[in-house]
Amino acid sequence: xxxxxxxxxxxxxxxxxxNGETITENLTDAPFAEFSKSIYKKLxxxxxxxxxxxxxxxxxxxxxxxxxxxxxxxxxNGEKVAIILGNKxxxxxxxxxxxxxxxxxxxxFPSPAIFVYTLPNIMMxxxxxxxxxxxxxxxxxxxxxxxxxxxxYVQHLFxxxxxxxxxxxxxxxxxxxxxxxxxxxxxxxxxxxxxxxxENFKQLIR
Amino acid sequence: xxxxPVADNxxxxxxxxxxxxxxxxxxxxTGIKAIEDNTISPNAFYGAKINNAPELSQFTFLENLFIKxxxxxxGQVGGLDMSRTILVVSSxxxxxxxxxxxxxxxxxxxxxxxxxxxxxxxxxxxxxxxxVVSNACISGVSAMxxxxxxxxxxxxxxxxxxxxxxxxxxxxxxFQSLMAISDEPCTPYDANRKGITLGEAVGTILISNNxxxxxxxxxxxxxxxxxxxxxxxxxSRTGEGLKLAVEKSFKQAGVNASDIDYINAHGTAxxxxxxxxxxxFDRLDLLKVPTNSLKGYFGHTLGAAGIIESIMTIKQLVAxxxxxxxxxxxxxxxxxxxxVKKQQALVNARLALKxxxxxxxxxAAIIFKKL
Numbered sequence: 382x383x384x385x386x387x388x389x390x391x392x393x394x395x396x397x398x399x400n401g402e403t404i405t406e407n408l409t410d411a412p413f414a415e416f417s418k419s420i421y422k423k424l425x426x427x428x429x430x431x432x433x434x435x436x437x438x439x440x441x442x443x444x445x446x447x448x449x450x451x452x453x454x455x456x457x458n459g460e461k462v463a464i465i466l467g468n469k470x471x472x473x474x475x476x477x478x479x480x481x482x483x484x485x486x487x488x489x490f491p492s493p494a495i496f497v498y499t500l501p502n503i504m505m506x507x508x509x510x511x512x513x514x515x516x517x518x519x520x521x522x523x524x525x526x527x528x529x530x531x532x533x534y535v536q537h538l539f540x541x542x543x544x545x546x547x548x549x550x551x552x553x554x555x556x557x558x559x560x561x562x563x564x565x566x567x568x569x570x571x572x573x574x575x576x577x578x579x580e581n582f583k584q585l586i587r
Numbered sequence: 588x589x590x591x592p593v594a595d596n597x598x599x600x601x602x603x604x605x606x607x608x609x610x611x612x613x614x615x616x617t618g619i620k621a622i623e624d625n626t627i628s629p630n631a632f633y634g635a636k637i638n639n640a641p642e643l644s645q646f647t648f649l650e651n652l653f654i655k656x657x658x659x660x661x662g663q664v665g666g667l668d669m670s671r672t673i674l675v676v677s678s679x680x681x682x683x684x685x686x687x688x689x690x691x692x693x694x695x696x697x698x699x700x701x702x703x704x705x706x707x708x709x710x711x712x713x714x715x716x717x718x719v720v721s722n723a724c725i726s727g728v729s730a731m732x733x734x735x736x737x738x739x740x741x742x743x744x745x746x747x748x749x750x751x752x753x754x755x756x757x758x759x760x761x762f763q764s765l766m767a768i769s770d771e772p773c774t775p776y777d778a779n780r781k782g783i784t785l786g787e788a789v790g791t792i793l794i795s796n797n798x799x800x801x802x803x804x805x806x807x808x809x810x811x812x813x814x815x816x817x818x819x820x821x822x823s824r825t826g827e828g829l830k831l832a833v834e835k836s837f838k839q840a841g842v843n844a845s846d847i848d849y850i851n852a853h854g855t856a857x858x859x860x861x862x863x864x865x866x867x868f869d870r871l872d873l874l875k876v877p878t879n880s881l882k883g884y885f886g887h888t889l890g891a892a893g894i895i896e897s898i899m900t901i902k903q904l905v906a907x908x909x910x911x912x913x914x915x916x917x918x919x920x921x922x923x924x925x926x927v928k929k930q931q932a933l934v935n936a937r938l939a940l941k942x943x944x945x946x947x948x949x950x951a952a953i954i955f956k957k958l
Contacts, residue, residue: 459816460813460831469699469701470699471681471699471700471721473698473699476680476683476686476757477686479757479760479761480686480757482760483756483757483760484686484687486629489629489760491760491761491763491764492764493761493764493765493820496760496761496762496764496765497765497819497820497946498819499680499757499761500679500721500723500946500947501721502721502722502723502945502946502947502949503723503819503946503947505814505947505949506814506819506946506947506948506949507819509814509815509816509947509948510816510817510818510819510948512816513816514814514816515813515814515815515816515827515828515831516812516813516814517811517812517813517814518722518812518814518947518949519720519722519729519733519812520720520721520722521718521719521720521721521733522699522700522701522704522719522720522721523701523719524701524702524705524716530718533740533742534733534736537736537739537740538736541736541739541839542835542839
């Protein structure tokens with residue numbers, strides 16, 4: 382089955398981009414808390430729940446907003462949409478915060494608001510809520526972005542189940558080292574308008 | 588392509604292999620007990636903790652369990668062609684005890700799940716890099732379905748699917764902060780249920796597209812995965828997501844609700860999870876099917892749950908005997924779920940359905956057919 386990449390988005394500590402075109406740059410080298418807020422404002426998304434998310438979820442959420450910009454996700458058939466992502470450091474940043482809250486018995490304050498984010502798949506849960514996505518969502522923990530694996534898996538998913546869309550790519554967060562690269566995949570329309578989905582799909586990232 | 592589970596192992600407080608676990612559960616035993624361990628919780632709590640674990644000093648506690656479990660599984664089948672075999676690892680928190688810097692020093696970066704999986708793989712000298720799935724409480728079933736996909740893609744003939752999580756202060760303190768831990772051993776579907784009991788376990792299931800690899804008793808018919816798109820930590824009230832996952836599993840397996848003879852559900856014993864499942868099974872017309880939860884034996888074992896509970900599902904289906912849904916006395920969900928209250932024979936049964944649901948709103952279902 383021929384698949385195509387309808388859109389793609391990237392966020393790194395330097396910039397946020399849509400289909401390879403820069404949306405905003407982090408010229409002041411601001412930390413993620415600030416830079417993510419500036420992207421959020423730039424995208425003009427009315428979604429206050431954003432501010433409750435942990436960093437990994439914020440990162441995936443913003444990359445999701447960009448990659449799905451042209452799609453009316455309020456009215457698509459979410460059952461036919463899957464999310465298949467790679468990630469390296471799981472929820473380590475939130476894990477660290479939760480750990481700080483219980484390691485000292487004299488200062489013991491575990492918080493549900495932090496604990497619920499100590500799983501790497503929660504970022505996909507947030508994307509699902511925001512965009513009414515009800516298909517499979519899986520996160521594979523990889524030493525590095527394994528495009529060949531994700532390509533094979535997504536390709537099979539389309540062939541084995543009747544999916545219409547899949548968001549695939551990479552989202553990983555450490556405080557000083559984060560990146561998200563999301564790709565929206567669809568069955569090829571045969572019009573050559575979009576790049577085809579191949580095992581080299583991550584070469585689109587610049 | 589037909590896919591068969593051909594070997595398995597469960598390590599839990601009830602035993603170090605599948606038979607020990609199954610026989611202990613059949614005899615009415617449980618791995619859950621009161622735990623007073625200041626390294627896990629300042630207060631006593633109920634949990635399922637493995638004692639006398641094997642200890643190779645170069646591996647963490649959890650890695651040791653994985654290695655023992657995989658060794659047992661591999662020992663049940665003759666020389667697999669390792670060039671055609673993939674290791675798939677399921678875990679939610681892996682070596683989370685390495686958050687402690689003193690411990691971490693001994694084990695490098697193996698708090699990272701891919702590094703943990705690679706260390707296990709290297710111990711056995713496996714050829715291919717392991718695949719690691721981390722989809723919260725559905726991880727075990729996700730890993731089995733991922734393995735099924737990888738075999739169906741033609742990349743491999745066999746998969747070693749292993750899943751595990753430890754009973755750690757990390758998860759105990761977190762679930763306590765959510766007020767989700769019961770002050771008694773958990774009682775799934777019961778009117779007086781008060782929440783989950785956490786457990787520690789590792790399980791391994793080998794699957795193969797070759798029936799002659801080992802002596803399979805069931806076929807893995809397929810499964811499905813879905814998301815509620817509703818809430819990151821609360822189950823949906825409508826059961827829509829679970830219903831969707833089960834419907835997908837029916838479709839992939841080519842069966843109908845009326846074909847299902849037994850359901851091993853998730854049954855965590857939280858108010859909302861158990862109610863959600865009852866609502867979903869009602870909408871799926873599955874209320875009459877005998878249903879149990881195994882959390883009363885193992886506790887909630889997170890990344891191991893989907894695998895060890897699938898193994899126990901297969902054991903019950905093949906033995907023709909259903910385990911009591913331990914802890915259950917009086918129905919406490921709004922639909923008349925057929926919860927197994929007394930040990931019962933399962934006569935002429937062919938098909939079993941295993942379901943799981945987890946944080947992030949994810950659900951998965953998988954179907955086994957007796958050969």
